[in-house]
Amino acid sequence: MEIEIATIGGYEEVGRQMTAVRAGDDVVIFDMGLNLSQVLIHDNVETERMHSLDLIDMGAIPDDRIMSDLEGDVQAIVPTHGHLDHIGAISKLAHRYDAPIVATPFTIELVKQQIEGEQKFGVENDLVKMDAGETMSIGDSGQVDLEFVNVTHSIIDAINPVLHTPEGAVVYGLDKRMDHTPVIGDPIDMERFREIGREGNGVLCYIEDCTNASKKGRTPSENVAREHLRDVLYSMEDYDGGIVATTFSSHISRVTSLVEFAKDIGRQPVLLGRSMEKYSGTAERLDFVDFPDDLGMFGHRKSVDRTFKRIMNEGKENFLPVVTGHQGEPRAMLTRMARGETPYELDDGDKVVFSARVIPEPTNEGQRYQAEKLLGMQGARVYDDIHVSGHLNQEGHYEMLDALQPQHIIPAHQDLKGFSSYVDLCESEGYRMGRDLHVTRNGNLIQLVD
Numbered sequence: 001m002e003i004e005i006a007t008i009g010g011y012e013e014v015g016r017q018m019t020a021v022r023a024g025d026d027v028v029i030f031d032m033g034l035n036l037s038q039v040l041i042h043d044n045v046e047t048e049r050m051h052s053l054d055l056i057d058m059g060a061i062p063d064d065r066i067m068s069d070l071e072g073d074v075q076a077i078v079p080t081h082g083h084l085d086h087i088g089a090i091s092k093l094a095h096r097y098d099a100p101i102v103a104t105p106f107t108i109e110l111v112k113q114q115i116e117g118e119q120k121f122g123v124e125n126d127l128v129k130m131d132a133g134e135t136m137s138i139g140d141s142g143q144v145d146l147e148f149v150n151v152t153h154s155i156i157d158a159i160n161p162v163l164h165t166p167e168g169a170v171v172y173g174l175d176k177r178m179d180h181t182p183v184i185g186d187p188i189d190m191e192r193f194r195e196i197g198r199e200g201n202g203v204l205c206y207i208e209d210c211t212n213a214s215k216k217g218r219t220p221s222e223n224v225a226r227e228h229l230r231d232v233l234y235s236m237e238d239y240d241g242g243i244v245a246t247t248f249s250s251h252i253s254r255v256t257s258l259v260e261f262a263k264d265i266g267r268q269p270v271l272l273g274r275s276m277e278k279y280s281g282t283a284e285r286l287d288f289v290d291f292p293d294d295l296g297m298f299g300h301r302k303s304v305d306r307t308f309k310r311i312m313n314e315g316k317e318n319f320l321p322v323v324t325g326h327q328g329e330p331r332a333m334l335t336r337m338a339r340g341e342t343p344y345e346l347d348d349g350d351k352v353v354f355s356a357r358v359i360p361e362p363t364n365e366g367q368r369y370q371a372e373k374l375l376g377m378q379g380a381r382v383y384d385d386i387h388v389s390g391h392l393n394q395e396g397h398y399e400m401l402d403a404l405q406p407q408h409i410i411p412a413h414q415d416l417k418g419f420s421s422y423v424d425l426c427e428s429e430g431y432r433m434g435r436d437l438h439v440t441r442n443g444n445l446i447q448l449v450d
Contacts, residue, residue, distance in 0.1 A: 001143065001166050003204060003449040005410065006070055007440045009033065009062030010174075012415050014361065015085040017174060018062035018093075019207060019412070023165040025072040026139035028146065029097070030161060030172045030207075031079050034088025035060050037363045040329070048119045052092040061089035064096070066443050074099040075138045076146060077125065080174055081158035082110035082279075083250060091118035100126035102136070104148065106157035109282050132159050132189070149196075150189040152179035152222075154390030155250045156288050162196060167449045168204030169196050171404060174413050175209045177219040177389060178396045183226055183253035184288060190403060197404040205448055206406035209413035211391040213422035218395045225388040226257045229355055232383055233258075233320075237265040242316035242350035244380075246326040246334050247387075249275035252283045254355055255322060259291060262320035270307060273324030273333045274299040304333060308344040316350075326356035327364045328371030335367075338374035348379030355386040394425060401429055408448055410438045 001024045010017035015035030021028050038060040039045050047055060055061045067074075074097040079087045087107065091114045094101060101111055108129050115123045130136060132150035143166050148159040153175050163170040171193075180187045197203055212219065236243055245262075247254045255271065262269035269292075271280055277299030283289045298304050311319045321344070325334025334352070336342050346352075352375050358368045372382055392400065401409075409426055411419045419439050431437040438446050 001449065002447075003165060003167050003170070004070065005170070005205065005207070005446045005448065006066055007410065007412070007442060007444050007446065008064055008066060009442055010085075010412055011440050011442050011444075014211065014413055014415075014418075016060065016062050016089065017086050017413065018064065018089070019172065020067060020070060020074075021163050021170050022070050022072050023144045023163060023170075024139075024141060026141065026144050027070055027072045027074045028138060028163055029074055029077045029099075031086040031174065032062065032077065032089040032093050033083075033085040036084055036088070037361050040363050040367075048091070048117050051120055055089075055092060061092055063443060064093055066445070069445060073139075077101045078146065078161050079103045079107055079111060080161060080172065081153055081155050082107045083155055083175070086174070087111050087114060091115050091123055092121060094125045095121050095123045097125070100128045102128045102130055102146070104131060104157040104159055105129045105286055106283065106288060109286060110279075113278065113282070132186070138163070149192050150186050151176035152182050152185070152188045153177065154248060156184055156252050156283065165204065166201070168201035168407065169199070170205045171196065171203055171207070171406070173206055173208040173400065175211070175391055177392055178399065179221045181221045181223050183222045184256065190399075193400065193403045203404045203406040205408040205410060206400070206404050207410045207412050208397070208400070208422070209391055210411045210419055210422040211413055212389055212393045213397060213425055215393040217393050219391065219393045220388045222253050222388060225254065225355070225386065229254070229257055229386050230261055232353060232386055233261040233265055236351055239351065240317045241347060242344075243267065243320050243353070244334065244337070244351070245320060245322045245353040245355060246324065247322070247355040248326060249273065249279045249324055251356075252279060252289060255280055256289055256291075258320070258322050258355065259295060263292065267320040268294070268318060269320050269322060270296040270298070270311075271322050272298055272304045272307060276322065276324050305343055308342050312343055312345065325371065326354055327359060328367035328369070330367065335371050335374075338371050338378065340378070346375065346378040346380050350380045351383060352380045353383045353386060357385050357387045357389070397422065397425055398429070401426070408436045408438060410440060410446065416441075
């Protein structure tokens, strides 16, 4: 059976992930993501109103025109998790393919919301829920199966999909860390990865996220960030001024910890911002979390400002707002607070807790720098980088290679410079560039079996 891989997006940047795998006459697409940085550099861009070709020209979504070079029919579109760099282009591209969107329940719900917000295209693909540990048949040949393997990441309900073919398995390894003690959900299923490495013809190809390949050691568990956050917030228990926290809205485990520790230090947590309401509200509706009954979630700007007025009237010392804006995004809640555009007034000595790292990209770094400067000008004291990454460090990469023993490797989720550390790591394990280690760009085809 011919096996061919199209590296469509995410091979020259972190963002707009999209990869297609052809097994015989059947094609499966993994991810359809957005490059948010390419959107942020344009003021007041509303992607939901834009045509896909305009977004492709901006570099905001994958250029999927290479799909016309793949022989075969798309049988499924499979987003691995709910981050926008993996699902943000589904509302713009999925309607081109007569195929269902197959994902875990939390991811499917986020995809559904993306589609409902789309104002340019009518996306009517079937939405199919599949849990980690389950398998479904792909196409009519009876020879290709899709399996979801549970992984841990900085968002709940994440998986690595595996396409089982007669030539061996294709493991799509974006995005994960090895967390054996997660705050929410099950640990990464390393036992299943090891089994896949030993079954049948083994692993034909492993497509891997290279984000942290230059970092030594192991990525810490989310429990490490949780305990760091606990220590920081408990140290503020006697402070009688304002405390504000920000983190990734999609990081439900971190939001859960913030809510819990706010209660512990005698403050009422409240979640503020559209994306904060979206992700946490969805997680609660699907029973992934059980927030306190009195937890407020407000996304609409008028509702947020009313909440800020209430906080100022009843006393900042009684509340812990958890707000959007961890990257200094211009329209996010924390940035508006820093500019003095909300009823919440920051005073000298007030604490701002960033439970997130700066995404290492110039747009984010510049925005975050500006936001912190503005906060400092108002007298706020910043607590930075209370966080652990959602991606594998070097030892995790070595462990995955040992478990899977892949015949071929394709680095992803970086630019060419960012691939270098992972290439060195793979070559230390006996792989060679141009032979079984395939460094590629967006828009290329790689023939593995012909």
